[in-house]
Amino acid sequence: MMEKSVYRWNSDKPYRCPDCYAVAVNMEIPRWWRVYTCCKCGTRFTRWPVLARFLRDAGVQCSFHRERGTA
Secondary structure, three states, X not given: OOOOOEEEOXXXXXXXXXXXXXXXXXXXXOOOOEEXXXXXXXXXXXXXXXXXXXXXXXXXXXXXXXXXXXX
């Protein structure tokens, strides 16, 4: 099974999705050792994409969608 691509976050705005620019991480400060998932488009991103398979998957960290269970 092929793993979904993981993209590098924007260095100036690591809390925003690099694909759709939605605020995808507002429940914590983005950490380089985690892979985040955008609540809007599903894009996975992290500081070091080449290490993604070894990093912890934080999932959706957007409080708006997580609280409502729509993620």
